[in-house]
Amino acid sequence: MSFFKIKRGIYPLVAIAASLFLLVFGLVTAKSERCSYFLLCAYAWLFIFGLYKGCLRILPAFIIIGGAFAGIFYAVTDSPLSALSMANRFGSLFLAAAIGMSVESVALTRNLSQLRAPRAITLGMLISTSFVPVLRGEIKRIREAVKTRGAGSVYNPKVWYRAFLIPLVMRLVKISDTLSLSVETRGFSLGKEKYSVYKNEIFSWTDLLFIAGLTVGGVLAVVL
Amino acid sequence: MEEKKKNDIADLLIENLQNSDAEQEASAELVSTASATEDKPREELSENKIFQKYKIKDIVFLAIITSCTLVTGAIMPLLVNIPLFGIIQLGLALQFSVFPVIGMMKVRKVGSLLFMSIFISCFLIFMFPPMALLMLCALIVEILVVLIFKGYKNDWACVLAGTLYMPMTVPFLYMYYNVFYSVSGDEKKAVSMFLGGTHSGVIIGMTIAIVALCFVGSVVGMLIGRELRKAGVLKK
Secondary structure: OHHHOOOOOOOHHHHHHHHHHHHHHHHHOOOOHHHHHHHHHHHHHHHHOOOHHHHHHHHHHHHHHHHHHHHHHHHHHOOHHHHHHHHHHHHHHHHHHHHHHHOOHHHHHHHHHHOOOOHHHHHHHHHHHHOHHHHHHHHHHHHHHHHHHOOOOOOOHHHHHHHHHHHHHHHHHHHHHHHHHHHHHOOOOOOOOOOOOOOOOOOOHHHHHHHHHHHHHHHHHHHO | OHHHHHHHHHHHHHHHHHHHHHHHHHHHHHHHHHHHHHHHHHHHHHHHOOOOOOOHHHHHHHHHHHHHHHHHOOOHHHHHOOOOOOHHHHHHOOHHHHHHHHHHHHOOOOOHHHHHHHHHHHHHOOOOHHHHHHHHHHHHHHHHHHHHHOOOOOHHHHHHHHHHHOOOHHHHHHHHHHHHOOOOOOHHHHHHHHHOOOOHHHHHHHHHHHHHHHHHHHHHHHHHHHHHHHOOOOOO
């Protein structure tokens, strides 16, 4: 029973590999019915391995966007095959996203640091992933400021440039200055100094089973 | 008599003290001028180098700008499935020129575009794997910029890089479809899907539109950079 309670996430690099595999497989075999079956099995496989949160989150988006595109293509080409290929493409894309969502940016950074990846890359990746909510907050604040000043609609190019884009970039520069100081204060450097990773990401048999299952499924979908 | 002697000694002491203050000031001035004359050429030398070392603040800013580019480029997964030549590039042209140019205007070091491309590719690869080719495009653009402008010191070097960056993915995507789908023997179908089954007029028109949009975006990025420099936020 403990097998079905995988609380520790999938090994980050395995998750990325699986995500890429699904995406490429979906792109290449989108036009076949087998691809649909494979994607359904992969969905169930992800559920088994504890990625149910991501799986449930992608479902409404897939139904709306995938359904809309499949419908448009069916209407334009009058061929169920092109609608199926569109649905398969979006299916593989959303499944890859579900796996991607399960990987915490901190875990990925830790994993890459463990493998002695260049620190500039790990730091950059960590910041670019974790900065999105901050960016969203800043955009909201600047929009509110535009409204308060009565500068006009943000969709007006002049207002967008003067009252939105320039303040946004200015805030970004200031945040980056503060953030870089804070990173340096915490002893982070780009040199060849030794560093410790206190919580190691461990590759386990469940990770092996996860990726092996997907690969075998992909091979069977092509061969059978 | 004794008072006079005392006054003389006091005067001498004051004079001595003043002399020593003046000496100290003079020596401090000498030291500062010497250090300034020593540091100035060193700074100039490091600034004149084509390849400069990256600092943490550079990486942090590039990562933040990448995050901006990614957020605004989130429409890509939807564009991927529209069978029209260059639709992805057209949809991303503005975002992928404005923000990278701002990044290059702040971090005027060779490799800044490549760094941004690495960060961007790490995420775009999950939306559309061929977008990893952005790294190759960035590498070629960087080489061109180094050959023509010897770095990003000139604002127009940033504009050139921003203008060429996204349009360069078009020929690479064509090559990708030709090579990648040759495994399944569907390369002709894939290429025709990439071209959208459209005639040459549409292809030429779209290519011109992509380049024009990228140029406009790059100029907007440069103008923002200049305004920020005027405001003292970006230091040259």
